[in-house]
Amino acid sequence: MSTPPELILHHYPATPFGEKVRLMLGFKQLPWRSVTIPVVMPKPDVVALTGGYRKTPLLQVGADIYCDTALIARVLEQRAPAPTLYPAESAGQASLIAQWADSTLFWTAVPHTMQPAGIAAIFAGAPPELIQTLMADRGAMTAGMHWPAVHDATAQLRNHLGWIEQRLADGRSFLGGSAASIADFSVAHCIWFIRSAPPVADILEAYPQLLAWHARVLAFGHGSHQDLSSTEALAIAAAATERAPVHVAPGLGFEAGEHVTVAATDYGSDPVVGRLVGLTNDSVTVSRQDERAGRVHVHFPRLGFKTARVA
């Protein structure tokens, strides 16, 4: 049997969604390669792989590029079914909590954490130009989103944290019960982000069960990994001879080979254009040719993404 291609994570240390994937890799004890990507645009080597999608992280497996951590979780599950991210005891419910955490909880944690005291702690010692560049980049990426004011975000966050505390009040080890699930990793990266800014992380002190649970999730660690340059990652994509099997299911409104765009519907909505090679209710895949990465298949979840025919 041939060895499957390596798992290559494109990320940077401070990314919360990257931390979600790093912890899932640690949970599953999967070895991986680590490509550190730029925190702000331009990201030429990322865009060579994706065709436009710029969010962090990406998972690369040869010439297959997986966007969005909800889809990346399913790819990791396929690679290593045990321990599962979707245990029977919390089936369905774990994915509901994960989706709430990755959207509502995350976007409440961000304005709370990015208040002036939080920014000062996160960027301590960084030149002011860097902070301005980051703020301008994120402002452009989230144009059109409605951010709560800090006082609203902090109050809302207390509601969310209170729910998590209540969930853990019966002494369960993880959010779904006795086994960790996708829900734990989605909530954990939001809490990790708040904790990256100590002056605003004191909000967590009122939730002791949550802090004890977070320590349990962080204890999974990041597994074993080795650095890889983005140039090497592009060469691996270009040299790949196989792609993960995909198909366009009938009755979903599109035919295989159609020219389509796929774009996130919340923020960072840069469209990716390609030929449709995969479509189910769970994922959509386009094939595109890149000068440096070769023929790549770029995969997205259906949730949170819009697929449209190119006129």
Ligand SMILES: N[C@@H](CCC(=O)N[C@@H](CS)C(=O)NCC(=O)O)C(=O)O
């Ligand atoms: N739904 C996406 C969200 C990813 C996301 O928002 N990532 C943040 C970093 S944690 C991002 O892309 N920030 C802008 C950037 O890295 O360029 C996922 O689950 O992967």
